[in-house]
Amino acid sequence: MIDRTSQTAQPQDGEQLLDRVASVYRAGEMGYREQLLATGKLAHEYVLFRLGLGHSRPAAVQSVEGRLSETGGKSVNANRLIAVYHVTTLLGTGVDYSRVPYRTLREFAQLVERHVDTDLWSVRRGLEESAPSLFRECAEAKPVPVDLEGCRAKVQALLADAAETDARRTAEAAMQPHATEATREEAGTAAIRAVAARRKADAASQRARADANEGDDGQEGSRRVGRPRWHEEPAAKPDTQRMATNPVAAAKQATPKDLAHQIASMIGACRDPESTLEALAAALPWSDELISAFAAGLASNPTPHMSDVLLTLSEEAEDLVSALATKRNGVATVA
Numbered sequence: 001m002i003d004r005t006s007q008t009a010q011p012q013d014g015e016q017l018l019d020r021v022a023s024v025y026r027a028g029e030m031g032y033r034e035q036l037l038a039t040g041k042l043a044h045e046y047v048l049f050r051l052g053l054g055h056s057r058p059a060a061v062q063s064v065e066g067r068l069s070e071t072g073g074k075s076v077n078a079n080r081l082i083a084v085y086h087v088t089t090l091l092g093t094g095v096d097y098s099r100v101p102y103r104t105l106r107e108f109a110q111l112v113e114r115h116v117d118t119d120l121w122s123v124r125r126g127l128e129e130s131a132p133s134l135f136r137e138c139a140e141a142k143p144v145p146v147d148l149e150g151c152r153a154k155v156q157a158l159l160a161d162a163a164e165t166d167a168r169r170t171a172e173a174a175m176q177p178h179a180t181e182a183t184r185e186e187a188g189t190a191a192i193r194a195v196a197a198r199r200k201a202d203a204a205s206q207r208a209r210a211d212a213n214e215g216d217d218g219q220e221g222s223r224r225v226g227r228p229r230w231h232e233e234p235a236a237k238p239d240t241q242r243m244a245t246n247p248v249a250a251a252k253q254a255t256p257k258d259l260a261h262q263i264a265s266m267i268g269a270c271r272d273p274e275s276t277l278e279a280l281a282a283a284l285p286w287s288d289e290l291i292s293a294f295a296a297g298l299a300s301n302p303t304p305h306m307s308d309v310l311l312t313l314s315e316e317a318e319d320l321v322s323a324l325a326t327k328r329n330g331v332a333t334v335a
Helices: 009-052 058-071 078-090 102-111 129-138 148-174 182-212 248-252 256-269 275-283 288-300 306-316 318-326 330-332
Strands: 112-114 121-123
Touching: 009 058, 009 078, 009 102, 058 078, 078 102, 078 112, 078 121, 102 112, 102 129, 112 129, 129 148, 148 182
Parallel strands: none
Antiparallel strands: 112 121
C-alpha cells in the first residue's frame, strides 16, 4: 500500500516514475508492432506456399485468419497484416521507422498494392517516388511521437493528388475522336474516384487540424468520446417536397440543378459515400457531354468536392436528367 502521508517523496521521484511508465509502455508498443510485422511476413509466405500447391488465395487467407482468430480470440484481417508488412519492405528501406507505431504504419498500406497474377507487392503506380518520400518524412518527423492524424491526412492528400492526375489523364483519352465506350466509362469512374478521394483527404486534414489544436481552448478536441470519425458538417437532408416517392419519377420532374443537389445530399448522408460514388459511376451512361462536364468540374475546383462537381455537371450537361431517368438501377443504387 502506498503511504500517501509520506513526507520523504520528492517531485523528481514522481517524474522518474512517470518516465519509467512511459518507457515500459513504449517498449510494449514497439514489441506489439514487431510481432504484427513478423506475423504479416509469415502470413505472406504461407499464402505463397498455398498458391504453389495450386490452392486458391481466398482459401489460404481464410486459413490464416481462422488460425489467428483461434489464437487471439478476435477477428483478424490477414490481407491488412500482409500489406502493412510490405509497407516496411517497400517504403521503409533505409528509413529508421523504429518510432512509428503499428497503427500509423497501417495508414501507409493504401500506398502499396498486390499484383493479382503473382501475389507480389509493389508501390502503387504513379507513387513510386512520392510514397517513399512521404513515409520517410513521417517516420523522421519531430517531435516524438509520430503524429497519427497528420500522417493520415498526408497519405489521403497524396492519394487524392494521384486520383486527380489519373482523372485528367483518362478524361483526355476519352475526348479523343476514336475513344471507345470502355475508355469513356473509365474516365467517368476515374472522375468520381478523384472527387471522393479529395473529399476524404479534406476530412482527414480537418481532423488533423482539430487534433493539433486540441487543448488550446480547454476542450477535449477530436478525441472526445463519441465524436464522428470524419469532421464534416452534417449532410443536407433531401428536399422531400421536391422528391417524389419513386426516384425515377423525381428525376423526370426535377431540373438538372435540383436533381444534382438531391443526389449530392443522398450520397453525403449514406454510410459509405466513396463506394456509392463508384456505383454511380458504373451506372451512368458516359456520353461525351458527361465526360466534358466532369472534366470541367475537376478543372474549375482546385480542391473539388463531390457536390461541386455534380453541380458543374448539371449546369453543363442538360441531358443529366434523362440519363439518370433511363437508368432505373442507377437511381435505385444512389437512393
